[in-house]
Amino acid sequence: MTRFLRQTWIVMAKDLRSELRTKEALNASLSFALVILLLFSFAFNPTSDLTREISGGLLWLVFAFAGALILNRSFARELPNDCLDALIASPVSGAALFTGKALASYVLLAAIEAVCLPVFGVFYNVRWTQQPLWLALVLLLASWGIAVVGTVFSALTVNMRLRELMLPMLVYPMLIPCLMAAMQLTTPILAGEPVQGDLMAWVRLLIGFDIIFTALAVVLIDTVLVG
Amino acid sequence: MTALTVNGVWKYYGDYPALRDISFEVQPGECVALLGRNGAGKTTLLKILAGLSRAAKGEVRVFGKDVMDRGSRSSFGILGHGIAIYDELSAFENLKLFAGLYGLSDSTARANAWLERVQLIRVKDSLVREFSRGMRQRLAVARAFIHSPRLLLFDEPFTSLDDKAVALLQSLLSESIRGGATVLMSTHQIREAMELATHTVLIQKGRLIHSGPRAPEMLSDPTWIYRTYGEE
Amino acid sequence: MSEKILYALGGVAAILLGRNLLVMLTGLPDEAFQGAIFRIIFFHVPAAFTCFLCFFASLVLGITYLKTKNLRYDSMAVSVTEVGLAFGAANLISGMIWARIIWGIWWTWDWRLTSMLICWLLYAGYLVLRSAIEEPTERARLSSVMLIFSFSVVPFVFFSIKWFRTQHPQPVLYGEGKMDSAYRAMLYGNWLPLLMLAFVLISVRYLQERRQRELDAMRRAVHSL
Numbered sequence: 115m116t117r118f119l120r121q122t123w124i125v126m127a128k129d130l131r132s133e134l135r136t137k138e139a140l141n142a143s144l145s146f147a148l149v150i151l152l153l154f155s156f157a158f159n160p161t162s163d164l165t166r167e168i169s170g171g172l173l174w175l176v177f178a179f180a181g182a183l184i185l186n187r188s189f190a191r192e193l194p195n196d197c198l199d200a201l202i203a204s205p206v207s208g209a210a211l212f213t214g215k216a217l218a219s220y221v222l223l224a225a226i227e228a229v230c231l232p233v234f235g236v237f238y239n240v241r242w243t244q245q246p247l248w249l250a251l252v253l254l255l256a257s258w259g260i261a262v263v264g265t266v267f268s269a270l271t272v273n274m275r276l277r278e279l280m281l282p283m284l285v286y287p288m289l290i291p292c293l294m295a296a297m298q299l300t301t302p303i304l305a306g307e308p309v310q311g312d313l314m315a316w317v318r319l320l321i322g323f324d325i326i327f328t329a330l331a332v333v334l335i336d337t338v339l340v341g
Numbered sequence: 342m343t344a345l346t347v348n349g350v351w352k353y354y355g356d357y358p359a360l361r362d363i364s365f366e367v368q369p370g371e372c373v374a375l376l377g378r379n380g381a382g383k384t385t386l387l388k389i390l391a392g393l394s395r396a397a398k399g400e401v402r403v404f405g406k407d408v409m410d411r412g413s414r415s416s417f418g419i420l421g422h423g424i425a426i427y428d429e430l431s432a433f434e435n436l437k438l439f440a441g442l443y444g445l446s447d448s449t450a451r452a453n454a455w456l457e458r459v460q461l462i463r464v465k466d467s468l469v470r471e472f473s474r475g476m477r478q479r480l481a482v483a484r485a486f487i488h489s490p491r492l493l494l495f496d497e498p499f500t501s502l503d504d505k506a507v508a509l510l511q512s513l514l515s516e517s518i519r520g521g522a523t524v525l526m527s528t529h530q531i532r533e534a535m536e537l538a539t540h541t542v543l544i545q546k547g548r549l550i551h552s553g554p555r556a557p558e559m560l561s562d563p564t565w566i567y568r569t570y571g572e573e
Numbered sequence: 574m575s576e577k578i579l580y581a582l583g584g585v586a587a588i589l590l591g592r593n594l595l596v597m598l599t600g601l602p603d604e605a606f607q608g609a610i611f612r613i614i615f616f617h618v619p620a621a622f623t624c625f626l627c628f629f630a631s632l633v634l635g636i637t638y639l640k641t642k643n644l645r646y647d648s649m650a651v652s653v654t655e656v657g658l659a660f661g662a663a664n665l666i667s668g669m670i671w672a673r674i675i676w677g678i679w680w681t682w683d684w685r686l687t688s689m690l691i692c693w694l695l696y697a698g699y700l701v702l703r704s705a706i707e708e709p710t711e712r713a714r715l716s717s718v719m720l721i722f723s724f725s726v727v728p729f730v731f732f733s734i735k736w737f738r739t740q741h742p743q744p745v746l747y748g749e750g751k752m753d754s755a756y757r758a759m760l761y762g763n764w765l766p767l768l769m770l771a772f773v774l775i776s777v778r779y780l781q782e783r784r785q786r787e788l789d790a791m792r793r794a795v796h797s798l
Contacts, residue, residue, distance in 0.1 A: 117444065124441045132429040135468070196423025200484070203391045204442045205414040266722070270715050274705045284702060287694045288722060291729035323729060330725060334718050337639060340395055340409075341711050355709030356644065356790035357797075380797055397642060546797060 118213075121206045125214025130221060132191060139187040140222060147180040147230050151237060165238045170300030173234060174293050177227055178260065182282040184222045185264030188215050189272040198272075198339075208336040212265060216331075220261040227253055244306040252303065255320040256296035259327065263288050266331045269338045295319045342405050344369045344492050344523035345390065350399035352385055358547055359385050363399070365542055365552045367525060369491075372518050374538035374555065375527040376566060382547045383527040384422075387496050390525065391419045403492060415443050418490035420498055424481035426469055432456060432480050433465040436487055443488040455483040459509060478506040486513060493517065495526035499533050507533055535560050543570055576780070583773040589766035597759060604756075610674045613667050614756075619764035620664035621689070623771050627657025628696060628724060635720030638713055644786060647713035650720060651703065652778035654696055656771050661693045688730045695723045709789055 133139055154172055158164055165172075192198035201211060235242045242249065264285055271280045295316040302313060309317070345367040352360040360382050367373050377383045388394040390401055392408040406413035419425075426435045433452055440448035456462040459479040469477060478501075485493065493514070499507055511533055514524060518537070528534040541559065543551040543566055551570035558565040597612050604611035634650035637643075668686065669679050680686065699719050706712035 120444075121442060124438065128427070128430070128438050131434070132427055135429040194423075194428060195425055196421055197425050197427060199391070199393055199421055199423065200419065200425035200439070201442070202393055203414065203417070203419045204439065205411050205444065206442050207411055263722075266718075270702075270718065271705075273711075276705060280702070280705055284698045284719070287691055287698060288726050290691050291726065319729065319732075326725060327722075330722065334721065337714060338718055340393065341714050353710055354793060356786050357793035 118207065118210050121210035122214040122217065125201075125206065125211055126217045126221075129188070129191065129215055129218035133187070133218070133222060139184045140225070143180040143183040143222075143226055144229060146183055147176050147226060148233065150176050150179055151230065151234060155237065160238050162239060165240060166305050167301065169234075169238065169240055169304045170297040170302075172238075173230070173300055173304075174256070174297045176230055176234075177223070177257070178286065178289065178293055180226050180230070181219075181223050181257075181260045181264060182285065184219055184226070185261070185268050185285070186278055186281050188219050188265050188268040190268070190277065193272065202339055208339050209332045211339070212269070212331060212335040215268075216261045216265040219265055220257060223257045223261055224253070227257065240304055241306070242304050245303050245309070248303045248309050249300070251317075252296055252299045252320070255317070255324055256292055259292035259320065259323050260289060262324070262327050262331050263292075266335065266338065269335065291319060292323045295323070342369075343367065343402075344371070344404060345525065346400075346402040346405075347390070348400050348402070350386070350389060350396040350401065352382075352389060352394070352547075353397050360389070360396075360544075360547045363544065363547075363549045365549060367492075367523055367540070369523050370518065370521055371539050372514070372524040372537050373526070373540045373542055374534055375525060375542050375544070377527075377544040378567075381544050383544065384496055386544065387421075387494055387525075387527055391417070391494050415488055416490060417492040417494055418485040418488065419494045419496075420481060420485040421496040422501075424477055424484075426477065426481055426484055428470040429468060431466045431468055432461050432472070435469060435480060436483060439484050440487050445488060451487055455487055459483045475503040475505055478502050479509055482506065482510050482513065486517070491522055493522060493524045493526075495524070497528060498526050499531045500529065511537070532560070541566065543567075545571055579773050579776050582769055586766040586769035586773065589769070590763070593759065593763045593766065597763075601755060601759065607675060610671060613671045615759055615763045616767070617664055617667040617671065618760055619767045620660045620667065622764060623767055624657050624661040624664055626768075627653045627660065627771065627775075628692070628727070631657065631696075631720050632724040635717035638717045642710075644709065644713055645783075647709075647717065648779055648782035648786065649775075650717065651700075652775045652782055654699055654720075655778055656774045658693065658696055658700070659774070660767075660771060661689065661696070665689055665693065691730050692727055695726060699723060709786060 151172075154160075154176075158168075189198070192201065202208075231242055234240060264281070267281055267285050267288075271277045271284070274280055298316045299309065299313060299320075303309060343366045347363055347365050350360055350363040351358060363386060375383055375386065385394070389396050390408065392401075392414065395409065401408040403413040404416050406416075427438070430438065433456060436452035436455055437448050440451050445451055453462065453465070456465045459482060461476060461480060461483075464472070464476070469480065472480070485495075498510060502510060514537055518524060524537070526534060535555070538555045538559075540553065541551070541555050542549065551566070556565070556569075558569075593615070597615060601612070603609050631650045631654045634646045634653060638646040638650060665686075668689075672681065673679050699716055702719055703712055703716050706715060
């Protein structure tokens with residue numbers, strides 16, 4: 115177990131370090147997110163009532179778009195110089211490799227979200243700090259869902275032509291339950307309504323989604339990586 | 342114990358068999374040249390031997406352990422067409438990364454020792470991106486050797502290297518062989534490789550057609566082995 | 574199975590469908606509230622059943638491929654998924670025609686409709702994924718993994734419906750919207766020929782896939798010369 119954790123840590127640190135050196139995915143993803151936030155203001159009249167109703171949806175669309183750019187890089191980073199071969203031939207288990215990479219994407223995704231939230235609050239006059247713990251919980255749960263499914267499909271599509279298009283096309287339908295739950299929860303949380311009753315079902319759905327897809331990913335990643 | 346046992350390995354691309362019933366053994370201390378024309382299946386076979394690809398039938402054992410078993414992985418090192426080092430990490434970070442992945446306790450000391458060995462110690466903190474081709478190749482050689490593997494699997498090791506890297510690799514290989522390591526390399530019968538080889542394995546169209554000690558004729562005449570054992 | 578038996582089976586399915594159509598139009602009275610258009614349900618519902626049966630079969634075949642690495646199961650999986658998608662499309666389109674007449678709109682973002690559309694897109698993604706991979710063994714392996722993921726999402730998609738209000742008529746085979754027994758007999762009676770039709774289509778596609786594989790192997794053999 116300590117071996118697994120150490121390998122996971124090394125892979126995650128490696129991914130984060132090389133991303134922070136180049137900032138390729140971070141820069142692209144962040145500017146993309148900001149552009150979308152801006153574009154939304156033309157799609158509807160950003161008055162307070164309307165924004166209240168759709169704030170969750172808006173925010174998660176931005177995160178999903180930005181996330182696709184980050185996840186695309188996850189395994190694509192291993193392509194130059196055939197680095198993936200050296201990783202697979204090393205004693206690192208597929209599960210540790212996957213978990214390390216998913217965690218790295220997760221951290222990057224969280225960073226994007228942390229930057230977008232205040233910007234969103236300013237642009238659309240949303241007081242997003244009313245229920246910080248609930249908001250954090252939903253962000254953490256749903257982002258993990260995105261990171262897990264996205265990392266598997268990043269591995270799956272890494273050798274394909276049109277990889278950049280393929281990943282979002284396959285991943286978005288797969289993520290709909292996760293995104294839907296996140297949207298359903300985020301809207302009332304941003305509006306300052308308590309999370310209780312029916313809303314708890316969405317929290318459970320997010321937890322279930324995370325558990326099932328993490329398990330599936332860990333079981334299937336060796337099949338994806340070694341043919 | 343044999344260093345490498347290849348037993349009845351088949352590999353298919355769709356219904357087309359790319360490797361057909363390949364079996365051979367490599368004893369510790371041997372240096373095997375894997376020969377064959379382009380498309381004969383050399384790279385496919387090496388990928389299976391390194392656990393990067395799964396055989397449809399048959400088994401590969403490295404020092405008695407199944408190659409798909411993670412426990413066998415630290416006993417071999419690979420060097421392929423790609424150099425498998427990260428451009429956006431420094432030379433030191435690259436070596437420390439792989440030393441860490443192999444679970445070496447003295448990863449910093451090892452990385453430094455190897456940087457010394459491949460004459461990159463002065464630029465150890467520069468990013469690989471800024472390195473010349475030759476420097477990257479030397480770093481890749483150090484990466485393959487860092488965990489002192491007992492079996493080395495090399496795909497065309499001498500083809501794309503510059504002179505300095507060839508000399509380095511040659512000296513490292515002969516040193517490892519003297520130290521008891523086993524080497525298997527696919528090659529286009531480049532002189533440097535053939536001089537090191539003690540044995541040869543020849544595959545043609547996915548079939549193994551010869552395996553045995555290297556004949557002296559192979560040194561001077563690149564087509565001798567094909568004329569003697571090949572179909573055409 | 575010989576192709577003659579397949580065509581015979583297809584013929585029987587066509588005869589049965591024709592007979593059912595005749596009974597539907599002449600034997601069964603119009604439904605009290607919906608009028609003549611309600612008959613679309615005899616195709617709409619069995620199409621959905623067939624579609625999900627196909628998706629489930631493709632999951633089993635995908636797992637079987639990963640266990641056995643026998644490309645036969647991959648060929649079956651793709652044939653079954655394609656036919657499932659065709660029946661899914663039939664379900665969606667027949668539903669839209671019904672909605673246009675009863676609700677006055679082609680489409681509504683009711684969650685049952687939306688779920689079906691999501692499932693359809695998921696499995697269409699499977700075909701797109703396949704088209705992007707050239708090497709048959711790699712294609713089989715990766716797309717089988719995709720089948721496992723896709724099927725695992727389906728329950729999440731469908732359970733989420735329950736937590737939304739829905740405009741869709743209640744399920745017709747149980748619960749409040751219970752159907753008259755003559756109608757129900759016709760619903761199942763029409764499912765049988767549709768299943769036979771699905772089987773024939775799947776088999777024809779499977780034979781095509783098998784030939785495609787043979788061709789591909791020959792092409793590779795020629796290239797290796």
